[in-house]
Amino acid sequence: MANIGVYIELKGDLFKKSNREALGLAKKSGKDVYAVLFSNTPEKYTDELKGIKKIICVKGSDLTYNPALYADTLANIITQFDLTYFVGICSAQGKDLFPRVSAKIENASLLNDCVAVDIDNNRFTKPVYAGKLLSQFVIEEGFRMATLRPNIFQAEPVSGDVPEIVEFQPVSKEDKSRIVEVIKSASKKIDLTEAEIIVSGGRAMKAKENFNIIEDLAALLNAGVGASRAAVDAGFASHDMQVGQTGKVVNPKLYIACGISGAIQHFVGMKTSKIIVAINKDPEAPIFKKADYGIVGDLFKVVPLLTEELKSRM
Amino acid sequence: MNIYVCIKQVPDTEAVLQVKDGNRINEDNIKWIISPYDEYAIEEGLKLKEKQAGSTLTLITLGPARAESALRSGLAMGVENAIHIETPEIMDHKNVARALANAIKQDPNFGVVFTGKQAIDDDSYLTPIYLSEFLGVPVATNVISFSLEGDKVLVEREIDEAAKEKIEMQIPCVVAVTKGINTPRYASLMGIMKSKKIPIKKFTLAEVGITELKNRIKTEKLFSPPEKPQGKIIPGESETAVKELVTLLKEEARVL
Ligand SMILES: Cc1cc2nc3c(=O)[nH]c(=O)nc-3n(C[C@H](O)[C@H](O)[C@H](O)COP(=O)(O)OP(=O)(O)OC[C@H]3O[C@@H](n4cnc5c(N)ncnc54)[C@H](O)[C@@H]3O)c2cc1C
Numbered sequence: 001m002a003n004i005g006v007y008i009e010l011k012g013d014l015f016k017k018s019n020r021e022a023l024g025l026a027k028k029s030g031k032d033v034y035a036v037l038f039s040n041t042p043e044k045y046t047d048e049l050k051g052i053k054k055i056i057c058v059k060g061s062d063l064t065y066n067p068a069l070y071a072d073t074l075a076n077i078i079t080q081f082d083l084t085y086f087v088g089i090c091s092a093q094g095k096d097l098f099p100r101v102s103a104k105i106e107n108a109s110l111l112n113d114c115v116a117v118d119i120d121n122n123r124f125t126k127p128v129y130a131g132k133l134l135s136q137f138v139i140e141e142g143f144r145m146a147t148l149r150p151n152i153f154q155a156e157p158v159s160g161d162v163p164e165i166v167e168f169q170p171v172s173k174e175d176k177s178r179i180v181e182v183i184k185s186a187s188k189k190i191d192l193t194e195a196e197i198i199v200s201g202g203r204a205m206k207a208k209e210n211f212n213i214i215e216d217l218a219a220l221l222n223a224g225v226g227a228s229r230a231a232v233d234a235g236f237a238s239h240d241m242q243v244g245q246t247g248k249v250v251n252p253k254l255y256i257a258c259g260i261s262g263a264i265q266h267f268v269g270m271k272t273s274k275i276i277v278a279i280n281k282d283p284e285a286p287i288f289k290k291a292d293y294g295i296v297g298d299l300f301k302v303v304p305l306l307t308e309e310l311k312s313r314m
Numbered sequence: 315m316n317i318y319v320c321i322k323q324v325p326d327t328e329a330v331l332q333v334k335d336g337n338r339i340n341e342d343n344i345k346w347i348i349s350p351y352d353e354y355a356i357e358e359g360l361k362l363k364e365k366q367a368g369s370t371l372t373l374i375t376l377g378p379a380r381a382e383s384a385l386r387s388g389l390a391m392g393v394e395n396a397i398h399i400e401t402p403e404i405m406d407h408k409n410v411a412r413a414l415a416n417a418i419k420q421d422p423n424f425g426v427v428f429t430g431k432q433a434i435d436d437d438s439y440l441t442p443i444y445l446s447e448f449l450g451v452p453v454a455t456n457v458i459s460f461s462l463e464g465d466k467v468l469v470e471r472e473i474d475e476a477a478k479e480k481i482e483m484q485i486p487c488v489v490a491v492t493k494g495i496n497t498p499r500y501a502s503l504m505g506i507m508k509s510k511k512i513p514i515k516k517f518t519l520a521e522v523g524i525t526e527l528k529n530r531i532k533t534e535k536l537f538s539p540p541e542k543p544q545g546k547i548i549p550g551e552s553e554t555a556v557k558e559l560v561t562l563l564k565e566e567a568r569v570l
Pocket residue numbers: 201202203204227228229230231242243244245246247248258259260261262263264265266269279280281282285297298299300327350
């Protein structure tokens with residue numbers, strides 16, 4: 001019997017919504033779905049996990065993400081439950097964890113950041129060259145793993161029976177590395193790679209303080225705040241805000257680019273956004289060729305107007 | 315300590331790419347560069363070497379003959395050794411990492427191995443972790459700061475939006491760096507002159523223990539994503555344009 005495992009990523013206690021996309025893919029495969037999570041309170045998540053075969057729940061005294069412990073434990077679960085596939089989200093954690101699991105299983109192959117997976121035929125499609133091209137891969141044999149780019153796959157509606165919960169002990173091998181400290185961010189920034197809406201500022205912002213007009217608009221829309229590399233290099237924005245080939249690749253449903261020219265290295269980082277809006281004072285700016293909607297104008301005027309207009313119509 | 319930096323040669327970020335034979339890119343007229351994250355790795359390697367008297371720094375790449383120019387550019391930044399595993403073969407990431415690991419392991423005194431967090435051609439995020447497994451040493455990915463603390467290294471890695479994690483690792487180890495860790499230096503004229511004369515150590519796949527190449531992952535098809543149709547510029551003064559934009563976003567695009 002073919003089984004597929006889905007790694008459920010929790011953020012603190014929170015069930016990340018992209019998990020539903022990985023579950024959607026697994027359920028559609030027709031295989032028995034096993035959700036794997038690290039939590040001492042799995043009951044909290046049974047509603048989200050209805051209709052699958054089993055919840056494999058790893059319990060322990062300290063379940064903060066520890067790459068070595070997580071990877072060893074997952075590799076054990078995969079063998080013990082005879083899983084043939086393993087999928088999860090291509091998040092910061094997914095990108096660290098999945099390769100570690102794949103490394104530990106001799107016949108495992110992994111493709112990160114997939115935008116299409118055909119489980120019946122073992123075909124995986126992912127963007128390459130920063131999304132200038134798409135590549136379809138086949139994993140010909142062995143154990144197959146994939147992480148999925150957020151906001152691409154269909155999340156199936158949750159329905160069916162509440163699955164059985166099976167407990168699993170974490171496996172911790174002696175390790176040569178140790179987490180000394182986790183430094184939480186003071187700000188409540190929205191994760192750009194998962195954000196539904198992003199407002200970004202470019203070199204035209206001129207100063208760090210000016211980003212407050214972008215932040216006001218973003219706060220209203222519950223959006224993440226992004227930046228071009230020119231804005232980051234000039235010190236207007238922190239580097240974790242950079243969108244593009246050497247920054248983050250994002251796919252929100254709405255991306256609002258303010259004072260960004262639309263250089264190829266920026267574009268490849270946000271081109272899969274469902275709707276792109278450009279605000280730029282130069283009608284010839286390349287960003288307008290790529291945007292769904294454009295406004296030619298001074299962003300210092302247009303952005304606050306937009307915020308006001310949205311406020312009045314919410 | 316003997317420090318290693320893994321670098322990969324990739325097409326320039328501006329390059330316009332065409333598909334050849336259905337599953338690879340046409341390499342004619344492409345300008346090649348060192349993958350940008352690997353430049354941060356080189357800089358971090360140089361800084362560590364400068365701090366640690368008696369240490370050596372070696373660049374290593376796996377790739378076809380053209381990849382030698384990436385090593386030369388790296389050497390020009392002030393590095394003194396380079397290894398080229400020269401092969402025209404297409405290899406999946408486990409095989410690439412196995413070859414790199416075997417080459418590095420030939421030096422029993424290897425210490426810190428720096429890599430980029432991802433190569434910007436296949437964006438796979440796999441090699442550093444596979445490399446660490448094959449070397450049998452710990453690894454930290456997404457590293458934004460690095461320091462040596464006695465006989466250990468201390469790194470900070472980005473784990474989430476602006477959240478970080480401090481990790482202590484024994485040496486030897488693999489450190490995959492991201493943007494923001496440093497500002498890579500430019501090659502000096504002297505560096506460029508000097509680098510031309512540095513002999514590059516060449517390995518064949520067989521010399522790094524890969525005699526039979528079996529790729530589990532194969533590229534079947536490479537293709538362009540569908541193009542978006544040209545969008546519309548909303549005419550009029552800012553005040554009216556903004557009103558129209560909100561209407562379009564709500565009613566036509568339905569994203570608000
Ligand atoms: C290897 C490499 C990697 C790179 N990676 C990235 C990356 O990951 N991300 C990235 O973004 N870039 C990246 N770049 C840089 C990229 O090539 C561009 O230089 C950069 O994106 C430009 O940023 P910008 O659009 O903010 O600035 P500019 O190109 O200077 O554009 C500013 C725009 O603002 C408009 N403007 C000015 N004032 C106003 C105003 N008051 N109101 C409205 N509009 C105004 C101008 O008309 C102009 O179009 C990379 C480059 C290289 C070589």
